[in-house]
Amino acid sequence: MLATFLTSTPLLSESWQLCTTAAAAAPRSFVTEQRGGGVVYVAFPGVEMVAASTDSSWRNFVALDSIGDMPLFSARRLNKEGDEPVMVHAGMLNLFSIFFEPFQKQMLAIMGDTNTKFIVITGHSIGGATASLCALWLLSYLHQISSFMSVSVLCITFGSPMLGNGSFSRAILRERWGGNFCHVVSKHDIMPRLLFAPITSYTTQLNFLLQFWQLSMTDPGFGKLAISISDQQKELFDFVMSHLDAATHYGEGSAHVWFHPFGSYLFVSSEGAVCVDGANAVIKMMHLMFASGSLACSIEDHLKYGEYVKNLSLQFLNQNNSMQGSIHDSSYEAGLELAVQSSGLASQESEIEPAKECLKMTRRMGPSPTKNAANLAITLSKFVPYRAEIEWYKAWCDQQVDQMGYYDLFKRRRSTSRMTMKVNMNRHKLARFWNNVIEKLETNELPHDLAVRAKWVNASHFYKLLVEPLDIAEYYGKGMHTTKGHYIQHGRERRYEIFDRWWKDGMANTEENNERRSKFASLTQDSCFWARVEEAREWLDSVRSESDTTKLAVLWDNIEKFEKYAMELVDNKEVSEDVLAKNSSYSIWLEDLRGLRELKAKVKRFSHHFNPFLDGEVIP
Numbered sequence: 001m002l003a004t005f006l007t008s009t010p011l012l013s014e015s016w017q018l019c020t021t022a023a024a025a026a027p028r029s030f031v032t033e034q035r036g037g038g039v040v041y042v043a044f045p046g047v048e049m050v051a052a053s054t055d056s057s058w059r060n061f062v063a064l065d066s067i068g069d070m071p072l073f074s075a076r077r078l079n080k081e082g083d084e085p086v087m088v089h090a091g092m093l094n095l096f097s098i099f100f101e102p103f104q105k106q107m108l109a110i111m112g113d114t115n116t117k118f119i120v121i122t123g124h125s126i127g128g129a130t131a132s133l134c135a136l137w138l139l140s141y142l143h144q145i146s147s148f149m150s151v152s153v154l155c156i157t158f159g160s161p162m163l164g165n166g167s168f169s170r171a172i173l174r175e176r177w178g179g180n181f182c183h184v185v186s187k188h189d190i191m192p193r194l195l196f197a198p199i200t201s202y203t204t205q206l207n208f209l210l211q212f213w214q215l216s217m218t219d220p221g222f223g224k225l226a227i228s229i230s231d232q233q234k235e236l237f238d239f240v241m242s243h244l245d246a247a248t249h250y251g252e253g254s255a256h257v258w259f260h261p262f263g264s265y266l267f268v269s270s271e272g273a274v275c276v277d278g279a280n281a282v283i284k285m286m287h288l289m290f291a292s293g294s295l296a297c298s299i300e301d302h303l304k305y306g307e308y309v310k311n312l313s314l315q316f317l318n319q320n321n322s323m324q325g326s327i328h329d330s331s332y333e334a335g336l337e338l339a340v341q342s343s344g345l346a347s348q349e350s351e352i353e354p355a356k357e358c359l360k361m362t363r364r365m366g367p368s369p370t371k372n373a374a375n376l377a378i379t380l381s382k383f384v385p386y387r388a389e390i391e392w393y394k395a396w397c398d399q400q401v402d403q404m405g406y407y408d409l410f411k412r413r414r415s416t417s418r419m420t421m422k423v424n425m426n427r428h429k430l431a432r433f434w435n436n437v438i439e440k441l442e443t444n445e446l447p448h449d450l451a452v453r454a455k456w457v458n459a460s461h462f463y464k465l466l467v468e469p470l471d472i473a474e475y476y477g478k479g480m481h482t483t484k485g486h487y488i489q490h491g492r493e494r495r496y497e498i499f500d501r502w503w504k505d506g507m508a509n510t511e512e513n514n515e516r517r518s519k520f521a522s523l524t525q526d527s528c529f530w531a532r533v534e535e536a537r538e539w540l541d542s543v544r545s546e547s548d549t550t551k552l553a554v555l556w557d558n559i560e561k562f563e564k565y566a567m568e569l570v571d572n573k574e575v576s577e578d579v580l581a582k583n584s585s586y587s588i589w590l591e592d593l594r595g596l597r598e599l600k601a602k603v604k605r606f607s608h609h610f611n612p613f614l615d616g617e618v619i620p
Helices: 002-007 011-023 090-111 126-144 166-174 191-196 199-218 231-247 279-291 295-303 305-311 314-318 331-343 349-361 369-382 384-398 405-411 418-442 454-477 494-508 529-545 549-571 585-609
Strands: 031-035 039-044 061-063 087-089 118-124 152-158 181-186 264-269 272-277
Touching: 002 011, 011 031, 011 039, 011 118, 011 152, 011 199, 011 305, 031 090, 039 090, 039 126, 061 090, 087 090, 087 166, 090 126, 118 126, 126 152, 126 181, 181 305, 191 199, 191 231, 191 279, 199 231, 199 295, 231 279, 231 295, 264 279, 264 305, 272 279, 369 384, 369 418, 384 405, 384 418, 384 454, 405 454, 405 585, 418 454, 418 494, 454 494, 454 529, 529 549, 529 585, 549 585
Parallel strands: 039 118, 118 152, 152 181, 181 264
Antiparallel strands: 031 039, 061 087, 264 272
C-alpha cells in the first residue's frame, strides 16, 4: 500500500523539509537537492498568488494539449463521445509557465547524469499544482525517450488545490501515471477543497488567506499568532462546504463538478493517515473530514503538514491502543476500522459508517484488470472462427462470375442462403464481443494500456476493415440512409470510431513505413470507403437534376475530391481487388462519372457552337 511505503521511507519528511526551504528561497524560484542513491528532490513553494487571484485566468479552464513542445496524452487518449478536452486551471498553468524553462533545463542536466535513478518533485499549497504539471511534463518526456533512459518519477504534494477536469484525471489514469502522484491532504485544510466552489466572489478573503499562509511559511512565528475570523471568511468556509457536499452526489443529478482528483490521496491527521484513490472516494473523504472541523481548523491545518508528517511512521500505524472496542474477526473489517481510526473520524459516531462506505469504494471488486484481460484474450481466440468464416465469404464473393464483389453481393443479397445468414450472425457476434471490450475498458475492468497493446490494436483494426463494409452494406441495402442520413455522420457505430483512434495512436508510436505495396491489399484500408462511394453516387444523381449553378459547383467539387481520394487509394494499392470488380458500385460510379462528363462536354460544345444564334447575331 502506498501509505505504508511512504511512511516507511524518508520520502515524506525529506519532501516537506525541502518545501519549507523553498518557501524561504527567492520569490518564484524552486529548490533542487541531490541525495544519496541517485535520488534528486525538486521543491516548489506556495508562491505569491495575490496578483494572480485577481486575474481573469484564475477563474478559467484552458486546454492542455502540450507542455512546451512536448505533446501530452496524444498516444493514449481515449475519450468517450461528447467528452470535454483535457483542461486545467488557467491561473496555475500561467504560474507553471514561469518555472518551466529553468525547470526543463535543470531536469535535462540532471538526467544527463547516469547516476540519477529517482526524481521526487514536491510542492506545498499552490506549489503542489506547479509540481504536478512539472511531473507531468517529465513523465511525458521520459515516455518519449523510454528506450534510452530509466528514471522513476514521484510527485508528492502537500495541501495542493485541484488542478484539472475529469478528462484530465482520466487521461492520467489511462497513461497509467496515477501511481506517480501522491497528494498529502490534512484533515481540515481548506486549500485542496477550495476549487470545488466558484470562489471568484471571495477574492478578498482568498487573498487574505494566501498572504497569511505565505507569511507563516517564511516566518513560522507568524503562523502561531491567532487569526481573526471575519463573517466573510466564515461565509467562504460555509460556501466551500456546501459545494463540496454537492460534489459528493455527482452523477445523481447534482451540479457539475468542474475539478476532479487524480492520483492517490494520503489523508493525514493527528491520529494517523489513510490512503484513498478513485475520484469519487477522494471527494467523499474530503467532505467527511472537512465537515468535522471549523473555519479556524481549516486555515491552521494548511500549515501543519510538518507536524503530521513527523508523526507518521509504520510503528504508529501498527499501534492498536487507539482502537475502540475489540478487533473484528474479519481482517478486512479490522482493516476498515483501523483506517477509520487513522483518518481521525472514529471519535465522531455519525461519521464512522460513511467513512467505511467511502473506503469500501476504493476496494476492487471482482477479478483484477490483468486477469480480465487474460480471460478476454482467451475469448478472442474462440471468436477467430467467426472471423475466418467472414474472410472465406469475402474470398467466395470475389470469385463470383457476376463480378460484383464483397460489398455489393452482401448489400444486394436477395436470398437468405445458409451461408449469408451465418455471415450475418457472425457479424453480430463479433460486434457484441468488441462492444464488451470497450465497456470493460471504460469501466476500468481492463488494464488502462490495453488500447495501445499491439495485440488488441491489430485485432480491432483487422475486425474493423473486415466487418464494417458489411455494416455499411446493411445500412444502405435497407435504405436506412433515406431516413437517418448517410452512414458516416448518422449510422456509424461508436466502436469503429474508437478503433480508428486506437490505430492512429498505435501508428504514432511506430516508425512510418513508406514502402509502396506491390499488390492490392487483402482488405481496403479505409473501412468507410463504401460509405464514401454511396455519398458520391448521390452527388452524381443530384448533378443530373440540379439547376442552381452555386449548388452544382459544390457538388462537382465534392465529386472531384472523392475521385482524387479514391484514385490515390487505388494507385497506392490500398484497396482490395473487389473495389475494382467490373460491376462493383465504385466501378459503376466511375462509368457514370465518365458518361456525365462526356455529356457535359457535348453540351458545352453545343452551346458554344450555337452562341451566335442564341445571341441574335445571325440574321436569316
